[in-house]
Amino acid sequence: MTNPLLAEWQTPFEIAPFDRIKDEDFAPALEEALAAHRAEIAAIAESSASPSFANVIEALEAAGKALDRVLGVFFTVAGADSNPAREALQRDFSPKLAAHYSEISANKALFARVAAVWVARETLDLTDEQNRVLMLTHRGFVRSGAALSGPEEARMKEIKGRLATLGTQFTQNLLADEREWFMTLSEADLDGLPGFVVDAARAAGAEKGLGGPVVTLSRSLIVPFLQFSPRRDLRERAYRAWVARGANGSDTDNRAIAAEILRLREERARLLGYDSFAQYKLETEMAREPARVRDLLLQVWDPARARAEADAQVLTAMMHADGVNGDLEPWDWHFYAEKRRKADHDLDEAALKPFLQLDRMIEAAFACANRLFGLEFRPLNVPLYHADCRAWEVIRNGQHVAVFIGDYFARGSKRSGAWCSAMRSQARFPQVQAPVVINVCNFAKGDPALLSYDDARTLFHEFGHALHQMLSDVTYESISGTSVARDFVELPSQLYEHWLEVPEVLREFATHAETGEPMPQAMLEKVLGAANFDQGFQTVEYVSSALVDLAFHDGPAPVDPMEKQAEVLAALGMPHAIGMRHATPHFAHVFAGDGYSSGYYSYMWSEVMDADAFAAFEEAGGAFDPERAEALERHILSTGGSREAEELYLAFRGRLPGVEALLKGRGLIAA
Numbered sequence: 001m002t003n004p005l006l007a008e009w010q011t012p013f014e015i016a017p018f019d020r021i022k023d024e025d026f027a028p029a030l031e032e033a034l035a036a037h038r039a040e041i042a043a044i045a046e047s048s049a050s051p052s053f054a055n056v057i058e059a060l061e062a063a064g065k066a067l068d069r070v071l072g073v074f075f076t077v078a079g080a081d082s083n084p085a086r087e088a089l090q091r092d093f094s095p096k097l098a099a100h101y102s103e104i105s106a107n108k109a110l111f112a113r114v115a116a117v118w119v120a121r122e123t124l125d126l127t128d129e130q131n132r133v134l135m136l137t138h139r140g141f142v143r144s145g146a147a148l149s150g151p152e153e154a155r156m157k158e159i160k161g162r163l164a165t166l167g168t169q170f171t172q173n174l175l176a177d178e179r180e181w182f183m184t185l186s187e188a189d190l191d192g193l194p195g196f197v198v199d200a201a202r203a204a205g206a207e208k209g210l211g212g213p214v215v216t217l218s219r220s221l222i223v224p225f226l227q228f229s230p231r232r233d234l235r236e237r238a239y240r241a242w243v244a245r246g247a248n249g250s251d252t253d254n255r256a257i258a259a260e261i262l263r264l265r266e267e268r269a270r271l272l273g274y275d276s277f278a279q280y281k282l283e284t285e286m287a288r289e290p291a292r293v294r295d296l297l298l299q300v301w302d303p304a305r306a307r308a309e310a311d312a313q314v315l316t317a318m319m320h321a322d323g324v325n326g327d328l329e330p331w332d333w334h335f336y337a338e339k340r341r342k343a344d345h346d347l348d349e350a351a352l353k354p355f356l357q358l359d360r361m362i363e364a365a366f367a368c369a370n371r372l373f374g375l376e377f378r379p380l381n382v383p384l385y386h387a388d389c390r391a392w393e394v395i396r397n398g399q400h401v402a403v404f405i406g407d408y409f410a411r412g413s414k415r416s417g418a419w420c421s422a423m424r425s426q427a428r429f430p431q432v433q434a435p436v437v438i439n440v441c442n443f444a445k446g447d448p449a450l451l452s453y454d455d456a457r458t459l460f461h462e463f464g465h466a467l468h469q470m471l472s473d474v475t476y477e478s479i480s481g482t483s484v485a486r487d488f489v490e491l492p493s494q495l496y497e498h499w500l501e502v503p504e505v506l507r508e509f510a511t512h513a514e515t516g517e518p519m520p521q522a523m524l525e526k527v528l529g530a531a532n533f534d535q536g537f538q539t540v541e542y543v544s545s546a547l548v549d550l551a552f553h554d555g556p557a558p559v560d561p562m563e564k565q566a567e568v569l570a571a572l573g574m575p576h577a578i579g580m581r582h583a584t585p586h587f588a589h590v591f592a593g594d595g596y597s598s599g600y601y602s603y604m605w606s607e608v609m610d611a612d613a614f615a616a617f618e619e620a621g622g623a624f625d626p627e628r629a630e631a632l633e634r635h636i637l638s639t640g641g642s643r644e645a646e647e648l649y650l651a652f653r654g655r656l657p658g659v660e661a662l663l664k665g666r667g668l669i670a671a
């Protein structure tokens with residue numbers, strides 16, 4: 001019988017046939033796909049024809065399609081719906097894949113052919129996009145160590161394999177810690193919690209097969225618990241468990257793993273001739289230099305810290321008025337900030353929540369994409385990997401554009417956070433392929449499912465990434481969609497969050513779950529007015545994480561990352577009652593893989609641009625200005641990585657943004 005992962009997919013839009021794929025299909029499919037890719041690479045490297053763009057660069061683009069399919073499916077289910085078998089497969093696959101890609105980038109004959117095309121580029125009459133793909137391919141080889149030989153080459157291979165294994169271990173330890181811990185609540189412990197938190201706690205208890213409600217380490221449960229529970233002792237227990245993820249001193253402890261990762265990254269950068277891992281990493285980014293990153297972060301840090309310290313005084317006074325003496329602690333901040341929000345802004349999250357129905361917010365995200373880009377969404381009934389997943393066909397002017405899949409609910413088998421990935425990316429070469437894009441979130445289930453305002457922003461954020469994939473219009477897959485500089489990739493997603501804040505969007509789609517009434521004008525104004533609320537705290541917890549990430553990678557690797565973290569925070573004057581958004585033992589952005597290492601700053605770098613880019617709409621005809629929308633698609637959403645990020649932004653906006661727009665947007669300086 002043919003392995004369903006490798007057979008032709010005779011399904012609507014060639015979506016993976018999830019109903020026929022079994023866990024035992026993955027390992028043999030991977031072996032076969034790896035072998036096929038190896039054979040394709042060998043044919044390119046050993047060809048006797050003289051090297052050309054077609055027989056080297058295009059041939060590389062066309063190779064590995066079976067592998068893309070197998071991994072597109074595997075990583076989707078491993079992240080969103082894992083089980084012990086899939087976890088074991090992932091442990092087995094990651095060193096194999098690292099070895100496979102190292103083997104390709106260390107292939108001397110192949111690199112010689114790539115280099116030959118690179119040297120001859122001026123004479124090849126290539127299109128701009130072809131030139132770009134050639135430059136990126138060549139640079140990729142050089143950066144991965146293709147120019148190394150002998151013991152240095154062998155060491156590089158070893159380092160990469162080990163880093164892949166460590167990254168997987170880091171993630172799995174984190175998942176284990178998040179799954180392991182829970183705190184049972186008595187009926188009396190539920191006092192003061194709004195209905196949706198009680199429901200979520202009961203649902204979490206039921207999922208664990210327990211009779212009563214529990215608090216787990218799912219962000220969608222623990223954050224509202226910290227916000228609403230008047231029980232300081234329970235908040236402290238929950239908070240301490242939350243920040244101890246990955247640092248429990250047990251066999252899932254991540255601290256030694258983090259130290260080893262940093263050591264290996266530094267060694268890797270030095271082998272390639274860079275002074276530090278940050279120098280190596282930022283070479284391909286819009287920021288380019290560690291100093292430019294630090295400069296941007298510190299420009300934001302001072303006003304953010306000043307705001308947070310002023311807020312801490314207000315919250316401390318509230319706590320003292322409550323009869324609780326002593327210092328404001330990190331497990332107090334959310335609780336008193338929520339009280340203050342109610343007092344100052346009278347915005348009661350529990351009252352707001354019935355207006356933010358998941359289904360209506362999905363409709364809102366679709367409706368904005370329709371007004372801006374003419375996209376239509378038709379429900380699609382296809383078997384997916386979990387009953388909670390939903391699919392839509394995306395159409396424009398009667399033409400198929402993409403398939404969009406939404407997997408919105410939290411469950412134990414899903415890793416935390418929210419993300420967007422393409423099971424298949426857009427390309428026109430070697431044949432036209434339309435994207436299959438998925439958004440995965442961790443919203444609490446309910447009937448109807450209700451979101452916090454933060455959840456609704458997350459939904460728009462991930463949908464912004466999805467648009468970047470779905471509207472991609474390039475020839476080559478390697479530069480398609482979100483294949484852009486890391487500090488540019490959050491621009492489309494963070495920019496899309498702004499449409500949730502457009503009053504007419506909230507008026508139409510934020511309707512009450514029971515009465516169907518639109519959100520009252522007063523509440524709407526409060527929601528929009530509250531956007532700047534607690535931004536001192538939010539900015540401080542984020543920027544501190546970003547500066548620790550940079551300090552880890554800009555210079556010699558720290559022997560003890562926890563000590564380094566403490567040093568950086570002390571030098572910054574980290575406010576006592578605020579923790580880092582992600583402390584080292586659970587900083588998955590930085591340690592689960594290479595993606596955001598010395599790159600966590602990039603969310604803020606992108607926010608500088610998103611504030612400025614949305615202002616371009618406001619300066620023109622408003623949030624749905626058709627010319628601005630057209631320019632956004634033409635210069636940013638459709639272009640993938642076909643040009644330098646800075647050029648793309650300049651083409652859209654006519655200039656580069658400064659940090660002021662961000663500070664004003666967060667209310668950290670006067671507008």
Ligand SMILES: [Zn+2]
Binds near residue numbers: 461465490493
């Ligand atoms: Zn994002």
